Each structure stands twice: as structure tokens, then as C-alpha cells.
Amino acid sequence: MTTTRPLAGSWRLVRLAVRRDRTVLPVWIASITVLTWAVVASYAATVPTEADRIATATLSASNPMTRIFDGPASGASLGAMSLVEGYKVFAILTALMSAQAIVRHTRADEETGRAELLGSAPVGRHARLCAALVLVLGANLVLGVTTATAVAANGLAWSGAWAAGLAVAGTGWVFAGVAAVGAQVLSTARGANAVAGGALGVAFVLRAIGDLRGEITDGGLALVSAWPSWLSPLGWGQQIRPFYQDRWWIAGLFVALTAALVAVAAMLTDRRDLGSGMVPARRGPARASRWLISPLGLAWRIQRGVLLAWLVSVAVFGAVLGSMGDTLEDYLAENATVRQMLLSLSPDADLMDLFFALIMALVGLACAGYTVQALLRMRSEEVSGRLEPLLATAVGRRRWLIGHLLIAGAGTVLLLTVSGLASGLTYGAITGHWTEGVGGFLAAALVQAPAALALGGLVLTVFGLLPRLAAPITWSALAAALVMGQLGALLDLPQWLLDVSPFTHVPLVPAEAFTPGPVAALCAAAILLGALGVATFRRRDLVIGA
Amino acid sequence: MEHVIRTQGLVKAFGRTQALNGLDLEVGRGEVHGFLGPNGAGKSTTIRVLLGLLRKDGGHATLLGGDPWRDAVSLHRRLAYVPGDVQLWPNLSGGEAIDLLGALRGPVDVGRRDELVERFQLDPTKRCSTYSKGNRQKVAIVAGLASDVELYLLDEPTSGLDPLMETVFQEVVHEITARGGTVLLSSHILTEAEALCDRVSIIRDGRIVEQGTLASLRHLTRTTLHVTTRHPLDGLDGLPGVHDVVTTHDRRAAGFEVEADHLDGVVQHLGGIGVLTLTSAPPTLEELFLRHYGSEPARPDGTDVPATPRPRRARTSR
Numbered sequence: 057m058t059t060t061r062p063l064a065g066s067w068r069l070v071r072l073a074v075r076r077d078r079t080v081l082p083v084w085i086a087s088i089t090v091l092t093w094a095v096v097a098s099y100a101a102t103v104p105t106e107a108d109r110i111a112t113a114t115l116s117a118s119n120p121m122t123r124i125f126d127g128p129a130s131g132a133s134l135g136a137m138s139l140v141e142g143y144k145v146f147a148i149l150t151a152l153m154s155a156q157a158i159v160r161h162t163r164a165d166e167e168t169g170r171a172e173l174l175g176s177a178p179v180g181r182h183a184r185l186c187a188a189l190v191l192v193l194g195a196n197l198v199l200g201v202t203t204a205t206a207v208a209a210n211g212l213a214w215s216g217a218w219a220a221g222l223a224v225a226g227t228g229w230v231f232a233g234v235a236a237v238g239a240q241v242l243s244t245a246r247g248a249n250a251v252a253g254g255a256l257g258v259a260f261v262l263r264a265i266g267d268l269r270g271e272i273t274d275g276g277l278a279l280v281s282a283w284p285s286w287l288s289p290l291g292w293g294q295q296i297r298p299f300y301q302d303r304w305w306i307a308g309l310f311v312a313l314t315a316a317l318v319a320v321a322a323m324l325t326d327r328r329d330l331g332s333g334m335v336p337a338r339r340g341p342a343r344a345s346r347w348l349i350s351p352l353g354l355a356w357r358i359q360r361g362v363l364l365a366w367l368v369s370v371a372v373f374g375a376v377l378g379s380m381g382d383t384l385e386d387y388l389a390e391n392a393t394v395r396q397m398l399l400s401l402s403p404d405a406d407l408m409d410l411f412f413a414l415i416m417a418l419v420g421l422a423c424a425g426y427t428v429q430a431l432l433r434m435r436s437e438e439v440s441g442r443l444e445p446l447l448a449t450a451v452g453r454r455r456w457l458i459g460h461l462l463i464a465g466a467g468t469v470l471l472l473t474v475s476g477l478a479s480g481l482t483y484g485a486i487t488g489h490w491t492e493g494v495g496g497f498l499a500a501a502l503v504q505a506p507a508a509l510a511l512g513g514l515v516l517t518v519f520g521l522l523p524r525l526a527a528p529i530t531w532s533a534l535a536a537a538l539v540m541g542q543l544g545a546l547l548d549l550p551q552w553l554l555d556v557s558p559f560t561h562v563p564l565v566p567a568e569a570f571t572p573g574p575v576a577a578l579c580a581a582a583i584l585l586g587a588l589g590v591a592t593f594r595r596r597d598l599v600i601g602a
Numbered sequence: 603m604e605h606v607i608r609t610q611g612l613v614k615a616f617g618r619t620q621a622l623n624g625l626d627l628e629v630g631r632g633e634v635h636g637f638l639g640p641n642g643a644g645k646s647t648t649i650r651v652l653l654g655l656l657r658k659d660g661g662h663a664t665l666l667g668g669d670p671w672r673d674a675v676s677l678h679r680r681l682a683y684v685p686g687d688v689q690l691w692p693n694l695s696g697g698e699a700i701d702l703l704g705a706l707r708g709p710v711d712v713g714r715r716d717e718l719v720e721r722f723q724l725d726p727t728k729r730c731s732t733y734s735k736g737n738r739q740k741v742a743i744v745a746g747l748a749s750d751v752e753l754y755l756l757d758e759p760t761s762g763l764d765p766l767m768e769t770v771f772q773e774v775v776h777e778i779t780a781r782g783g784t785v786l787l788s789s790h791i792l793t794e795a796e797a798l799c800d801r802v803s804i805i806r807d808g809r810i811v812e813q814g815t816l817a818s819l820r821h822l823t824r825t826t827l828h829v830t831t832r833h834p835l836d837g838l839d840g841l842p843g844v845h846d847v848v849t850t851h852d853r854r855a856a857g858f859e860v861e862a863d864h865l866d867g868v869v870q871h872l873g874g875i876g877v878l879t880l881t882s883a884p885p886t887l888e889e890l891f892l893r894h895y896g897s898e899p900a901r902p903d904g905t906d907v908p909a910t911p912r913p914r915r916a917r918t919s920r
Contacts, residue, residue, distance in 0.1 A: 343726075361693070445685055445703055447654075448655070449707040451675070451678075
């Protein structure tokens with residue numbers, strides 16, 4: 057039956073998947089839609105006149121920072137300008153929404169054994185993957201329509217609005233496909249999500265390089281991106297150029313890549329057993345080494361794989377970002393007008409220092425993702441029932457917690473150090489400016505640590521007080537910090553709201569002076585929130601099962 | 603008798619669901635105490651309260667003379683726990699998991715550990731992610747039973763074991779009691795409880811409904827008799843303590859149940875009729891159990907027991 061009808065039962069599974077995600081996906085879709093609406097609406101207030109818009113577009117096209125972080129300038133229309141700036145955040149959120157949903161309905165089900173139960177029913181071999189894809193690709197179509205509506209609701213033309221919806225939905229499709237492949241190759245949900253996260257990083261870097269090396273056109277108002285942008289799905293999202301060129305044919309690129317990824321995932325499904333990955337499990341030692349036998353030793357064993365994967369990623373990511381500094385320097389040397397323009401915006405700051413600081417602000421946020429992930433591991437130990445036999449031995453709750461805290465805290469600092477060093481050393485090797493590069497990047501990276509750890513403190517508090525909601529609350533907090541950091545100024549959010557994000561308080565070292573006050577406050581917040589989490593966890597029931 | 607476990611009026615609620623409802627449990631030193639009840643009756647919740655993993659809402663609980671919540675760590679050095687549904691770290695080998703769980707409690711008797719690994723036919727070099735449920739269960743059993751402690755809390759320890767391994771498990775429990783260890787064995791496998799337990803407590807809806815030795819509990823229930831007689835059987839229905847009489851057409855053969863207290867009277871009555879054959883079957887634990895959970899209102903003292911247990915949503919018990 058399964059060989060002849062590999063998709064049997066898919067429709068029932070789609071309905072099951074919709075039922076399971078009836079809250080999660082609508083919340084994601086509504087959040088991204090409202091965010092889109094707000095970005096476009098507040099952009100109109102930032103640049104009210106035609107003259108403002110032309111000046112801003114000219115600067116965006118020539119400013120290397122905008123090219124790296126936002127994308128290619130696409131003319132002086134309100135729609136195009138707001139979407140170029142907002143797309144990076146919409147794309148990251150949509151990619152995360154899609155990848156997590158795919159993994160939730162594929163690999164995560166295999167890990168928990170739910171898939172086995174379904175696999176015993178008259179359900180075809182490809183039915184679960186098919187159902188997950190129907191759900192997520194469908195959710196992205198809905199998201200495309202709602203974001204287009206949100207753009208048009210600001211009084212903009214529908215044609216450009218649909219193009220914007222296509223950019224968002226297409227990005228979601230591709231990362232759904234990436235996650236589908238990841239879920240077949242790796243045997244854990246965590247690993248599959250990491251594949252999607254890594255792909256997102258690569259896509260960002262390729263687009264940043266392509267746009268940094270682009271050429272100005274259209275009387276200085278737009279940028280023609282270099283070829284690396286075309287290797288990146290995030291690049292495609294920008295190359296649709298809503299309200300400028302509305303290149304519909306790029307939809308074909310999204311569909312073709314998604315189809316190819318789905319085909320690979322389906323092929324891999326045929327070649328492996330349920331529950332296993334492509335990498336077979338090896339045998340292990342018959343006895344435990346003495347390094348394993350302590351709460352810290354076990355925590356290290358549980359956490360080391362994730363930390364190692366993050367270390368490699370930030371090292372590569374950091375090195376690539378550092379290497380862009382060279383192009384940036386050359387560009388600034390050749391373009392006296394751009395230099396003047398940028399200096400007029402921030403007369404005190406050294407431009408390269410600003411570059412170090414902005415790069416590391418983004419890296420700091422990514423490293424906070426590690427902090428959250430590493431600390432939430434405690435919750436998954438609890439949910440799965442693995443914590444129970446451990447706490448039935450002579451290990452106290454505080455001792456167990458501290459093992460994970462040490463690794464998550466030290467891991468965060470280590471990640472920031474490595475990314476700062478990787479960026480600094482590549483930058484130094486290319487430009488010869490070793491001290492400025494290494495010193496600047498390292499300072500800019502390490503100053504992020506207190507903010508990441510303060511977010512970690514929040515994870516602990518929620519883990520202690522609301523264990524069932526630990527994952528959704530803390531991941532939402534990280535997403536909110538991303539939105540505030542990248543779009544806070546544009547959205548004209550009130551200062552008190554921005555102040556909630558720990559990253560708002562991080563000084564732009566080395567472009568700005570180091571301010572001990574806020575940094576000390578962040579450290580204090582991390583310690584207090586952490587202590588609150590430890591104290592509440594010691595007083596509560598173990599909550600096993602989600 | 604010295605009590606290793608003693609709870610009085612133990613109460614635990616999860617939201618609106620009352621999991622433990624005034625539970626009184628007493629386990630004496632050196633005994634194997636069966637803790638019997640269907641799924642969702644509150645067995646695992648009780649054991650988790652005794653382990654300090656859940657916090658009681660009311661009542662008293664002492665374990666090895668200490669407070670299970672406050673003294674958790676020091677008490678855990680003196681006990682071993684085997685959960686019913688063992689989850690292990692997928693990237694650790696079985697041997698590593700055994701050593702880890704054993705050594706975090708206290709010193710491990712390596713010889714005993716190796717002996718149990720051998721007897722339970724466990725391959726300790728395989729990754730935990732590749733173990734079947736039965737093999738995961740063996741890991742927890744070896745880790746728990748290899749340690750020489752005062753008290754063993756076993757929560758449906760043999761679920762997933764094959765009958766051969768079940769026999770090995772029973773042997774090992776006998777060895778433990780021979781050393782003077784105390785065992786609380788939660789189970790719904792009644793043959794296992796009959797083979798191992800000195801005393802049992804039956805839990806229903808978060809409350810102990812029967813407690814005592816197997817013999818005393820049997821005394822509370824009915825013996826099944828099958829009899830053939832020379833003369834017609836008359837007047838059986840009218841005798842006190844006789845139930846469920848089924849007779850043949852010629853009224854010279856019958857099967858029926860007799861309450862233990864009235865057995866004497868029934869035998870005297872039968873003596874007058876001329877008994878040809880008589881078989882008597884003592885109540886099995888299963889009958890005992892069904893009497894408490896089945897459809898019959900069957901307390902010997904006549905109190906009514908509801909037909910089926912209330913459905914409950916137990917969040918933390920399996």
C-alpha cells in the first residue's frame with residue numbers, strides 16, 4: 057500500500073497539522089502582517105516630502121552600511137524605500153516561521169514517536185512530509201496575501217503590494233524546503249532547525265556581498281546588485297523590487313528552488329528508516345568516563361554539539377563580515393562625497409568603528425539566539441522526562457541548573473569572542489590594520505554579552521515561573537529584540553518600549569564611548585532574573601509532558 | 603513496625619484535577635509492598651511526591667524518617683528509583699547512562715553492575731537512541747537495582763520486559779529483600795505482585811481503598827466453590843454469604859461464591875446433602891482487584907463501590 061500510494065492519508069494529516077498549529081501560525085502571520093503595515097506607515101512619516109525621499113534614496117544607494125544590512129536601493133518611491141528597509145526583518149521572521157513549522161511536523165514527530173503511531177496507520181511514506189509542506193506553503197500564501205493587503209492599506213498601488221507579498225511568501229517557501237531537507241538528513245529537530253538557521257546566515261552574507269559590490273544607477277537613486285546577490289533567496293526577495301520594477305518572473309526562481317528542495321527531501325525519505333537520519337548511530341563506550349559523572353559533565357555532553365555548531369557558524373559568518381571591511385574601506389576612499397555625507401550624519405564617529413559596532417550588534421543578537429537555545433535545553437530535559445531520574449539521585453535542583461547555566465553563559469561569551477576575533481583577524485589580514493580590526497571587532501562583540509545574558513536571565517525566570525510557556529515567550533522576546541534593534545527607529549516606537557529590549561542599552565562600541573552604567577545595569581538584570589528563575593524552579597513541581 | 607514510608611492524608615491537585623485525595627500509605631522496613639491500581643489512579647504521582655519531584659498540597663509524608671521535599675538530596679542517597687517509562691539521553695551509551703545514574707547517587711558496586719548487565723542481557727555499548735522500550739527499561743533497572751540502598755521505589759518497572767527478563771527481575775528483587783532492602787513496587791501486573799509482595803495497598807482515585815497482607819485481603823473476598831452432590835442442592839441461595847449460584851437442571855451440581863466469614867456454615871450445609879466432589883479456589887489478586895474496579899458493587903461490608911473509576915486527566919502521571 058505504501059509503495060503504491062506514497063501520499064495516502066495526506067489530507068487527513070493536513071487537517072491534523074492545521075488543528076495542531078491553529079494558534080501558532082495565525083500568531084506568526086498576524087505579527088508579520090502588522091509589522092509590515094507599521095513599517096510602511098511609519099516610513100511615510102520619516103520622509104514626508106519628495107525632496108526628503110530623493111535625498112534618503114541617494115544616500116541608501118551609496119551608503120555601504122545600508123547596502124550590507126538592508127539591500128539594494130530601488131528608487132525614491134515610498135513603497136520601494138520602506139520595503140527595502142523592512143524586508144530583512146520580514147524575511148528572517150518568515151523563514152523562521154516556515155522552518156520551525158516544517159520541523160515540528162516532520163522530524164520532531166519522529167523524535168517523540170508520534171510519527172511511528174501515524175506510520176502504522178494506512179498512511180503513505182511521503183504523507184507526513186506532504187502534509188507539512190501543504191500546511192506551511194499554504195500558510196505562506198496566506199501570509200503573502202495579508203502582507204500585500206497591509207502594504208496596500210497604506211494607500212499604495214496593488215501591483216507593488218502584490219510584489220511585496222510575493223517576496224515574503226517566496227522566502228518562506230524556500231526555507232520550508234531547506235527545513236524539509238534538513239529534517240531528513242539530521243536525526244534531531246534541533247539539528248534540522250540549525251540547518252535552516254545556517255542557510256539563513258549564508259543567504260544573508262551572499263546578499264550583503266552582492267549588494268556591497270553593486271553599481272549605482274538611475275541617477276544615483278538605485279543600485280544594481282553584483283552576482284552574489286543572485287545566489288541568495290534573500291537576494292531574490294530584494295530583486296523583485298516592489299514599486300520599482302515588480303519583477304514577477306522571480307516567482308519562478310522561488311518555485312523552482314522550493315520544488316528542487318522538496319524533491320531532494322522526498323528522495324531522502326525513500327532512502328532511510330523512520331526515526332533515523334542519513335548518518336548511522338555509532339557504538340559508544342560500555343562505561344562512563346569520570347568526566348561525565350557530574351551535573352556539569354552531563355550538561356556539557358548534552359550541550360557540546362550545539363555549541364560546536366554555533367562556534368563554527370559564527371567563526372565563518374564573522375570572517376566573511378570582517379572581509380567586507382576591505383571593500384568598505386576602498387569604497388569610502390574612492391567616494392569623497394559619500395564620505396562627506398556619512399560624516400555629516402555622525403560627525404564624531406569613525407566610519408569603520410561604526411561598521412564594527414553595527415556588524416557586531418547583529419552578531420550579538422544571533423549569539424543571544426544561542427543563549428536562549430542552550431537555556432531552553434533545560435526545559436526539554438524536563439519535558440522529555442530525562443530530568444526525573446536525574447533528580448531522583450543525590451543531585452539537587454540548584455546543582456543541576458548551575459551546570460547548564462555555566463555552559464550557556466560561558467558559551468555565549470565564547471561565541472562573541474570567537475566572532476569578534478574571526479571578523480577582526482580577517483579584516484586585519486586583508487587590510488593590514490590589525491590593531492584597529494581585532495581591537496574594534498572584539499570590543500564591539502564583547503559589549504553585547506551583558507545584553508545576551510540579560511535575555512538569558514529572562515529565560516530562567518520564565519522557566520521557573522511559567523515552564524509550559526518558556527519556549528514561546530523567550531523566542532518571542534528574541535524576535536521582539538530583533539524588530540526593535542533593526543526597525544525600532546523607523547517604526548518610531550516610544551523610548552520606554554525600546555528600553556525593554558536589553559540590546560537598546562548596549563553602547564555602539566567602538567564608535568561610541570563605553571558607558572559603564574547601562575552595561576552594569578544589564579549585568580545586574582541578568583543576575584537578578586537568573587536568581588529569580590533558580591529560586592522559583594526550586595519551589596515548583598516538575599512539569600513533565602508539554 | 604518501623605515505617606520506611608508513611609503518608610497521612612496526602613493531597614495533590616493539578617489545577618482542578620484532584621490526583622491524590624487523602625492518601626494514607628504505610629510501608630514497613632524490609633517488606634516488598636505492592637502498590638496496585640489502574641492507570642491514572644495516582645501511583646506515579648504518589649511516588650513523585652515521595653521523591654520530592656512534586657510538592658504536596660496537604661497531608662503528611664515521611665520517607666526514611668525525613669521530609670521528601672526538604673531533605674530530597676540526602677534522602678536520595680539512600681534510595682533508588684526506577685521509572686515506568688524511561689527516557690534516556692540519545693547520544694549516551696547504555697553503559698554510560700547506567701554509570702551516570704548510579705554514580706550520581708553514590709558509590710557504585712561495579713561487580714554488581716556488570717553482573718546485572720549480564721543477567722539482563724543488555725548491550726551497554728549501544729546508544730540510548732537505538733534502544734527499544736524494553737532495553738531502556740533494563741538500563742533504569744540495572745542502574746537502580748545495582749546500588750545497595752535502603753529503599754527501592756519501582757514505578758511499574760517491568761513494563762516492556764519479556765517474560766524471561768521478568769523472571770530475572772523477580773530473582774533480583776528477592777536478592778534485595780534477602781539483604782534487608784525495602785521495596786515499593788507499583789504495578790498493575792498482578793501475577794508479579796502475587797509473586798513478590800508481602801503486603802499490598804490498592805489505590806483508587808487518589809485514595810488507598812485496601813491495605814494489608816495478601817492473606818488478609820483474600821480473607822475479605824469470596825472463595826469460589828464447585829460441588830457435586832448425591833442429593834439435590836436446596837437452600838443454597840438462602841444461606842448467608844453465598845452469591846452467584848449456578849446449578850445444573852438436576853440440581854446435583856453447582857458453582858457459587860462464598861464470603862470467607864461464611865465458609866464454615868456453607869460446608870456444614872453441604873455435609874447434610876452428601877458431597878461427591880468439591881473443589882475450592884481461593885481468590886486471586888486479580889479477582890480482588892476487579893472487585894474494586896469492576897462493575898460489581900462488591901465490598902464484603904456491603905458499601906457500594908461505583909461501577910467505573912471517574913475518568914481523569916492526569917497531567918504528570920502516565
